[in-house]
Amino acid sequence: MNMLAPILPSDCLYIQLQWESREVLLCISKEGIRRVEEVDGERVITIRGSAQAIMSLLQGSLKLQQQLRLNELSVTASFRHILLLESIFFLAKPYDVVR
Template identity: 50%
Template sequence: MQVLRHLVPILPDEQLYVRFESDDETALLLIGKESAARGMENDERKTLTVRGSKEALASLLNGELKLQQLVRLREVHVSGSFRQLLLLESLLHLAKPYRDVG
């Protein structure tokens, strides 16, 4: 697994739970500087939920479309604070693999 050390400075000190929900599946992602084992109690105030079709979530996670683009297109619905949304969008953008332009 590739280590993305450049993301460490913007990781939150406390765990942020990101719940991705489609029609038939749910995945929970923990983001933060703490180890996952220490922060396993799920606090709804620290949870960002992204709901949408599998295709929309795949395009988000593959870096094809940005989170706010999908929200504007009404492909996904986000529940949580705007700050959490911006953090997730920043992390996804900064974690995208570098592509050569040629």
């Protein structure tokens, strides 16, 4: 999380992940990531898709923009927030060391 700190907001950025009949609400900030139950009037970024599409995003198998173009995910957010999410997911992706 330390390498992400410069691009993370000081205040919570709320992200709601929705798939099938489930949802998870996360708060992401410089202090870390935590699951929350509700938000009081704050703006929430919503990412909707199948369980497989959400998992591919979180595991770094496919980029957010790729999944948006393929209509596997939909995002309710400003373009600026979509770019921020893309950066967060890309930088947090574990990378394989070629030996």
